[in-house]
Amino acid sequence: MPDQSYDGPGTGNAALVSAIRKAKLRLIPLLLTMYTVNFLDRVNVGVAKQALQSQVGISGAYFALGAGIFFVGYAVFELPSNLILHRVGPRVWMARIMITWGLVAASTVFVTGNVSFCVLRLLLGIAEAGFFPGAILFMTYWFPSAERGRVIGLFYLGYPLALLFGNPASGALLDLDGVFGVAGWQWMFMIDGLLASLVGIGVLFWMPDSPDSVHWLEPGEKRALRAAIAAEGEEKRVIGRHSLLDAFRDPRLLHFIAIYFALQIGSYGVTFYLPNQVSELVGRKIGFVVGLLSALPWACAIAVNLFWPGLAVRLNRRRLFAVISMLAISLGIAVSAQSPPVIAIAALCLAASGIISAQPVFWTFPADHFGGVAAAAAFAVINSLGNLGGFVAPNLREWADHHFAVHGAGLYALCISGAIGALLVLLLREPKVAPIS
Template sequence: MTLGDGPDERALVRKIAWRTLPLILLSYFVAFVDRANISFAAATMNADLGFSEAVYGIGASAFFIGYALFEVPSNLALARFGARRWLARIMLTWGLISAATAFIQGPWQFYIMRFALGVAEAGFYPGVIIYVSSWFPGGHRAWAVSRFFIALPLAFIAMGALAAPLLALDGWLGLHGWQWLLIAEGLPSVLLAVVLLLALPDRPETASWLSEAERTWLTAALSAEAASAGIASHSLLRALLHPVVLTLGFANALNFLAINALTFSAPKLLARDTGLDVTGVGHIVSAGGVAIALALLVVGLLAGKTVTRTLATYAGLMLAASGGMALLWLGGTAVTSIGGYILFVGTAQTAGMLPLVVLSRLVAPQDRAAGLAMANTIAQCGAFCGPLIWGFAATATGSYNLGVALLLPFALASAVTALLVRRASVRPA
């Protein structure tokens, strides 16, 4: 569509996408690998280091304490230093810490390194949403986010494919297989940080590959959206405590609680129910990645035109995720466990990207760093609780069934919360 004498809107959006999203996609890919590779390392790491399920749950959750505590400060720093520089800094530090985790020797070192990894990665996802918001008008933002979010299923596929050969290096150069897994999947982030710093374009005003007409139209479109934003607090405290920011953060916290509880124990859960070895379980995790990719393609078409439509899509995905969790809880067979896992992962992980997309359209640009960071901080509190609840339930009962049963109401409540926000007639951008 051409607007007046201006550029073709769709062509311009795709031009921007090709210039910005591949690097963002690659960055998010290694971020998720470095965050979740501990789930594949856990089986042998726990045995080698004598970790119980409770110790592992505390360590997995410690990541989210650091992440939540430093989310807002990190995003405020991003607003000050610029997205390109700050995102590169985030990647450099998390890559080094992820690789260094391979050399832990006890529970407290595990807790400290996972906490440090959370501190290092804090602000990454909301920072990326802020960056995308400075390039893509609101009507195209869910599409853009769904395109770089494809890194998530790619990470699932890669982890499923790489885990077995890396773990098979056990004993090489005197290191365990789980140590090689953490090292090999951590160091690429360090290299990518340099690429990001050199190649990621900063903002439209300085992009030489945009024509003057394209730059003028894009700046006008983003300015018009900013003027019509539903939340313009002109106050840091109000941006942090706005009811919509808090409510959507809470909805995603309920989702992340369920996601992280299952993600960090999925390989062990699936091995128990299917009798498969690490290679077979890796194939199932990879299939979950394919399910996320398919869901993202659908959501990219369904969501994004309006705020209310995006919230309805989120609620529908969470209801489907609840169904997947019910299969995991009630089935008890290989077929129901695999089916339930793939349904849950495909829908819940896809839903997780939408609340910040909604807020990026409701929060004025000057408040986005604080508002989006606050919403994601709340979400990470849920992410912290998930592995902790799961670990203690598994340790206390010797079974994963109670953990799944406890998670199901949280997924349902997340869907209901999104519907309540939608019913409150949140004003579209």
């Protein structure tokens, strides 16, 4: 193992704590901005659902197909994208991802029917492939295991922030319908997409590749952080969790994929349809007011996520906390299916809190398990195959609603995934992580 003792003032454990504090202050705002814009471009299609159906003629079945086919392109190109990032560095590659997906997202303004809608959603998935696992991999370059749960939890705030502010903002853009002869949904896709490209350009200037490439860490802080990360990597190499082959022959990889797949079915089953569900509950067309009401569940999710992942790591009870979050998804979805508006929205707040809090806790397991190239490959495979749950979710919901003569059948079908995910999490072994103090 690398030597973690240092000589001279400002080194050793105090230097590591200082380095981590500086890295959080410098990197988390950037990562949070990137993920917020990323998720907005992924899910704003749910806000545009009514307009796309009434103005462009997108059918319910093709909307579900287009919402889900994004994840097919995403899955196919995820692994090569993350391996490229591991080789060339995160700065250039993450900027490339954001710029290209922003341009593709903005091109949704040219949708004219079912086929063009599905094609552009497929291209959006291809352009975006590698962003999320690349961000998780980037965090393993900077933050030791004991800090990773808190950092991933803060990063995951981008998901609900995109929906908290994005749903009202996107609803307001829909209200621009007809301004300069442009439909409201076209304004929404154009502005959201170009925003992503602008942030991508900023990444070229602001994102560092590694601790060694920055000027804001002292030499002792760089050594301390480098040694802590290297020590974890060496431990994973010794026990066979570091190479590309190690990742694919480890049975735990399939276990992680199955958990994440179940989680994404519940996640996107709610996310893609929440504005439409709230619209039906309150009897109003999707616009600013419905967007504002649709933001309430994500405000609750932000409040929970500010403490939940960090508490799970600090108490060494990540498995228990993840199970509770997964069960909250199922219960919230089930109760929202046939309840009065106030209770249904409260139930959606519970489901959204479970969706957001479960995911950062989950990612600490594969991040602690894999290192090096194995981590780059594993994160990509888990995210790409697990995110196929985002393809299954809208199609499962659409199928159940039409197949069963029961109101809310699609929601009941989705809530099963949370229970399955909770059972799979119970089968994980929970490693003990020593705190950094």
